[in-house]
Amino acid sequence: MTGTMRAQRFYSDTKTIAVEDVPIPDPGPGEVLVKVEFCGICHSDLSLIDGTFPALLPEVTQGHEASGTIAKLGAGVSGWSEGDRVVPSAGRPCFGCRNCRRGDLTNCLNIQLMAFAYDGAWAEYTVAQAGGLTRIPDNVPFEQAAILADAVSTPFGAVVRTGKVVVGETVGVWGVGGVGTHIVQLARLVGAVPVIAFDINPTVRERALELGADYAFDSRDENLKEKVAKATGGRMLDVAFDAAGLTVTFEQALDCLTVGGRLVAVGLSAQEASVGTTAQFGLSQKQVLGHLGYKNVDIETLAELVSRGRLDLSRSISEIIPLEDVAKGIEKLANHEGDPIRILVKP
Incomplete structure (x- = not known):
C-alpha cells in the first residue's frame, strides 16, 4: 500500500502535537497493517506530552488503545486475513533479553511500548506484530474492543494477577x-x-x-x-x-x-x-x-467476557472525537471535562 494518511505527531523537543500527512507504513515480516477504527486517549498519553514520562523518540504517533481491521499482511504472516477484526497489543517484546530467549515473550525485560517506543494508533493506519493481535468477536463493537488494550486489561491484570x-x-x-x-x-x-x-x-x-x-x-x-x-x-x-x-x-x-x-x-x-x-x-x-500493563491473553479473555455479556462496557465510552480534534480530546481528559471514562479518537 502506498500513499499518505493523517496521523497525530508528538514532538518531544517542543512538547507539541500536530495532525499531519505522513506515509502509510508498510508491514515488515511477521507484521500486519491495521486500518484503525478507534483509539482511546489515556492519561499516559498526557504524561508523555507534559513530560512526566520521558520521551524515547524525537517524534512519535501516540495512541495505544486501538481496534481495527487488517488491511495488509506482511511476509510470513499466517492465521490472519485481510478484513479480520483485531486489537493490537500495546507492547512488543525485544526478542533479545533473557526472558525472550527462553520463549517467555510476555515477560520481556525490555518491552517496547506502543506510542512511546514506536508509532501508535492516533492515525488512519498502524503497524502491529501478528503475534500480538487479538481477534474481536463479531458481537463486540469496535468502540468497546479498543479500550480492552489498556483501559480494561490493565485493571484486569491489577485485580487478577498482581492483586x-x-x-x-x-x-x-x-x-x-x-x-x-x-x-x-x-x-x-x-x-x-x-x-x-x-x-x-x-x-x-x-x-x-x-x-x-x-x-x-x-x-x-x-x-x-x-x-x-x-x-x-x-x-x-x-x-x-x-x-x-x-x-x-x-x-x-x-x-x-x-x-x-x-x-x-x-x-x-x-x-x-x-x-x-x-x-x-x-x-x-x-x-x-x-502494577503495569497486562498479558496479551488478557485481551482475549476480556473480549470473551464482553461477547458473552459477563462484562458490560457500554458506559465506558464517554465521547468519540475525530482525529483532527485530538487536541480537544486531550484537553478534555486533562481537565476532567464531563468526567470521562474513555474518550475515543475516530480516524
Whole structure:
C-alpha cells in the first residue's frame, strides 16, 4: 500500500502535537497493517506530552488503545486475513533479553511500548506484530474492543494477577476514572465483597455505585476510616487499588488496609509516597505492589467476557472525537471535562 494518511505527531523537543500527512507504513515480516477504527486517549498519553514520562523518540504517533481491521499482511504472516477484526497489543517484546530467549515473550525485560517506543494508533493506519493481535468477536463493537488494550486489561491484570483478588475479599479503589471504574467492575466480577469506591467527585461516586461498587465514599471525609470499618464489619480492606497515583491516595489506601493487606499501585504520577516507618510497616505485614500493563491473553479473555455479556462496557465510552480534534480530546481528559471514562479518537 502506498500513499499518505493523517496521523497525530508528538514532538518531544517542543512538547507539541500536530495532525499531519505522513506515509502509510508498510508491514515488515511477521507484521500486519491495521486500518484503525478507534483509539482511546489515556492519561499516559498526557504524561508523555507534559513530560512526566520521558520521551524515547524525537517524534512519535501516540495512541495505544486501538481496534481495527487488517488491511495488509506482511511476509510470513499466517492465521490472519485481510478484513479480520483485531486489537493490537500495546507492547512488543525485544526478542533479545533473557526472558525472550527462553520463549517467555510476555515477560520481556525490555518491552517496547506502543506510542512511546514506536508509532501508535492516533492515525488512519498502524503497524502491529501478528503475534500480538487479538481477534474481536463479531458481537463486540469496535468502540468497546479498543479500550480492552489498556483501559480494561490493565485493571484486569491489577485485580487478577498482581492483586490476586479472590472471592469474599474486601476491596477499595481510589480514583474511579478510566482505570478505577474498570477495577470496580472486575473486582465485583471475581467476587470481591464489599467493593468500595473512593473519589472526591460526587458524580463519579454515583457512577461507581451504578457500575457495581457497594459503597462510594468521599476520600476527603474526616471519618473515612470509621466508614470503611463499618462497611467491612471491622475488617478493613484486604486489597486496595490506587488508580490515581497521588501521594494522598497512596498513603490513605495503605492506611485503610487490614493486617497483611495488599496495596496495588496502578496510577502513575511524578508524586512521591511513603510507607511510614520501617517498624510500623513491618509490624503491619502489609504489602505494596506496583502494577503495569497486562498479558496479551488478557485481551482475549476480556473480549470473551464482553461477547458473552459477563462484562458490560457500554458506559465506558464517554465521547468519540475525530482525529483532527485530538487536541480537544486531550484537553478534555486533562481537565476532567464531563468526567470521562474513555474518550475515543475516530480516524
